[in-house]
Amino acid sequence: MENKIAVIGPGCTNCGVCVDSCPFDAIEKTATSMSNVDISLYHGVWVFAEQRRGELMGVSIELLGEGKKLANEIGTEVCAVLCGDNVDNLVDELFEYGADKVYYANSPDLSTYTSDGYTKALYLAILKYKPEIVLMGATHIGRDLGPSIAVKCGTGLTADCTALDIDPTDKKLMQTRPAFGGNLMATIVCPEHRPQMSTVRPGVMEKAVRVPGRRGELVELDVKFKSGEIRQSVLAVVQAAGELVSLTDAEIIVSGGRGVGGPEGFEILKQLADKLGGTIAASRACVDSGWIDHSYQVGQTGTTVKPKLYIACGISGAIQHLAGMQNSGYIVAINKNENAPIFEVADYGIVGDLFKVIPEIIEALDKQ
Numbered sequence: 434m435e436n437k438i439a440v441i442g443p444g445c446t447n448c449g450v451c452v453d454s455c456p457f458d459a460i461e462k463t464a465t466s467m468s469n470v471d472i473s474l475y476h477g478v479w480v481f482a483e484q485r486r487g488e489l490m491g492v493s494i495e496l497l498g499e500g501k502k503l504a505n506e507i508g509t510e511v512c513a514v515l516c517g518d519n520v521d522n523l524v525d526e527l528f529e530y531g532a533d534k535v536y537y538a539n540s541p542d543l544s545t546y547t548s549d550g551y552t553k554a555l556y557l558a559i560l561k562y563k564p565e566i567v568l569m570g571a572t573h574i575g576r577d578l579g580p581s582i583a584v585k586c587g588t589g590l591t592a593d594c595t596a597l598d599i600d601p602t603d604k605k606l607m608q609t610r611p612a613f614g615g616n617l618m619a620t621i622v623c624p625e626h627r628p629q630m631s632t633v634r635p636g637v638m639e640k641a642v643r644v645p646g647r648r649g650e651l652v653e654l655d656v657k658f659k660s661g662e663i664r665q666s667v668l669a670v671v672q673a674a675g676e677l678v679s680l681t682d683a684e685i686i687v688s689g690g691r692g693v694g695g696p697e698g699f700e701i702l703k704q705l706a707d708k709l710g711g712t713i714a715a716s717r718a719c720v721d722s723g724w725i726d727h728s729y730q731v732g733q734t735g736t737t738v739k740p741k742l743y744i745a746c747g748i749s750g751a752i753q754h755l756a757g758m759q760n761s762g763y764i765v766a767i768n769k770n771e772n773a774p775i776f777e778v779a780d781y782g783i784v785g786d787l788f789k790v791i792p793e794i795i796e797a798l799d800k801q
Contacts, residue, residue, distance in 0.1 A: 470587075475627040478504040479564040481555070482513040482527055482535075483574055485546075487520050489527070491640065491681055492570030496633060497530045498641030499597055500568055503606070506599040509565065512536060516554050518544035528649040530641040536562070538654040546574050547665040552581040554656045559586060562652075564628050566606050568597075571632040579632045588626040594633045595737070595756070605629070611733055611756050636681040636737040637760065680729070680736045685711025685744075688731055688758070689719060692747020692768065692787060696724040701791050702746055708798050714738070716754050732757040746787045750775030767791070 434440070439460065441451075452460050478500045483490040497513065504511040513532040515523055518541050527535050538554040551574075559567065559582070567582070569575035571593045583590035591608035595618075598607045605622050606629040612619035623629045680686065687706040689699055699713055706713045713729060720730045731738055733753040743761035748754060750766070750773055758764070759778050766779035767787045776782040783790055 470625070470627055472625075472627055475563045475565040477509050477534075477562070477564045478507070478511045478566045479536075479559075479568065479628070480511065480513050480532070481567070481569040481575065481578070482515045482523065482532075483570055483572060484515070484517055484520055484523055487517070487523070489523055490570060490572065490635075492572060492575075492633070492635035494530050494640045495635065495638035496568045496570065497527070497532060499633070499638040500566075501531045501641065503566065503597060503599055506601075507565070507604050510534060512564070514538075514555060514558060516543045516551050518542075524651060525648075526643075529643050529645055529647045531644075531647075532649055534650045534652055536652045536654055538656045540656055540658070542658045542663060543656070545667040545670065546578075547663050547667065548577055548581055549663040549665060550658065551578055552585065553658070553662070554654060555582050556585045557656065558654050559628060567628045567630045569630075569632045571634045575632045579630060583630050586626075586628065586630075588628060588630060589621075589623045590630045590632070591621045591623075592632050594631045595637050597631060597633065606631070634737045636739050680712065680714055680731065680738050683712045683714075683738065684740050685709045685742045686714045686731070686738060686740045686758075686761075687711055687744045687746065688714035688716065688748060689725075689746050690716040690748030690754075691718040691722075692749075693719065693724070694747075698747075698788075699725060701788065705744070705791050705795055708795055709742070711740070711742070716748050716751075745775050745779070746791065748775050749773045750778065 480493060480496040480500045482493045497511065500511040510533040511531060512534040513527040514536045515527065516538045524535050524537060536558050542550050543554060569579050579590050591610060594608050594610045596609035600607050605624060607620050607622055608631045609618055609620045687702045689702050693699060702713045714731045715725045715729045717730055717732050717734060719725050720727050730736060731754065733756045735757055737757045739760045741762040743758050744765045746767045755778055764779045765781045766775040767783045767785065767790050768775060769786055771784045
């Protein structure tokens with residue numbers, strides 16, 4: 434307030450909260466240049482079908498399953514958007530995973546992901562066909578592509594969502610994501626702009642069930658690029674040497690926290706994981722300490738996982754870690770501190786020294 438007058442500064446995001454909360458009805462919300470969109474023209478749920486080297490990413494299959502649920506609630510169709518160079522085999526795969534339509538941009542310029550190339554392909558498709566909802570995986574590609582398209586479309590983007598739902602009153606998309614360091618969950622809506630866009634963390638949604646032989650409608654996207662229009666050039670793709678880890682697909686995970694004591698502590702975890710046919714993982718504390726590579730990190734700033742069995746060893750259970758694994762089928766916690774928060778979400782808890790408990794578990798498994 435200045436001289437008893439409300440001053441709305443440049444930091445205003447035009448969210449409208451002040452309008453609703455003002456007891457004197459002294460504030461009005463005016464239309465912005467981007468909000469004059471005829472929402473009634475937008476229909477359909479789109480899923481960006483992320484592929485790498487001709488292989489469909491798991492998060493795309495998850496989003497097709499979730500997109501189908503959302504589309505059924507709205508009363509519309511679920512569609513996939515595919516970009517690449519001669520990845521025709523993925524079209525049939527997308528139909529079998531539930532896509533009613535596949536929008537396919539086939540071009541040599543799209544053989545490898547570039548921000549400019551993929552942004553133009555999707556933006557032109559959105560401009561022409563007007564989807565109501567656009568979903569992407571919160572992968573390295575999705576986190577780059579989503580904001581680029583949202584800016585060009587003049588709409589919003591909710592990043593790193595862990596849940597999606599439809600408001601039964603007005604059919605808007607309700608997008609839920611962790612906020613304030615994971616201490617609360619925020620549900621965000623985009624009432625005046627279209628499309629409604631979200632990136633969704635891999636591993637939090639159920640994968641669509643594949644129905645062999647299922648077919649749909651193919652829509653070819655005619656995308657051409659002028660010289661210099663794609664400003665990035667991929668000179669080489671170098672895969673990291675060493676053991677690769679895919680936490681999102683693992684059915685059994687043995688995860689270590691600060692209680693493992695150091696990088697050598699993961700050796701005993703790996704023995705148990707190998708015995709169970711699973712993989713190891715870690716909390717952020719271990720990654721920050723340099724004990725293990727970031728690709729093994731589970732949690733809000735790492736990977737969200739949903740294995741059948743998650744064994745937490747020496748992990749206290751900070752809320753940021755719980756956000757990444759609490760939807761696991763069964764959770765077993767091993768910790769010396771009987772008051773550790775991890776026991777509150779665990780199905781089974783063992784109070785004890787992991788370096789004594791795990792060898793006994795391995796010994797018992799050997800006797801099976």
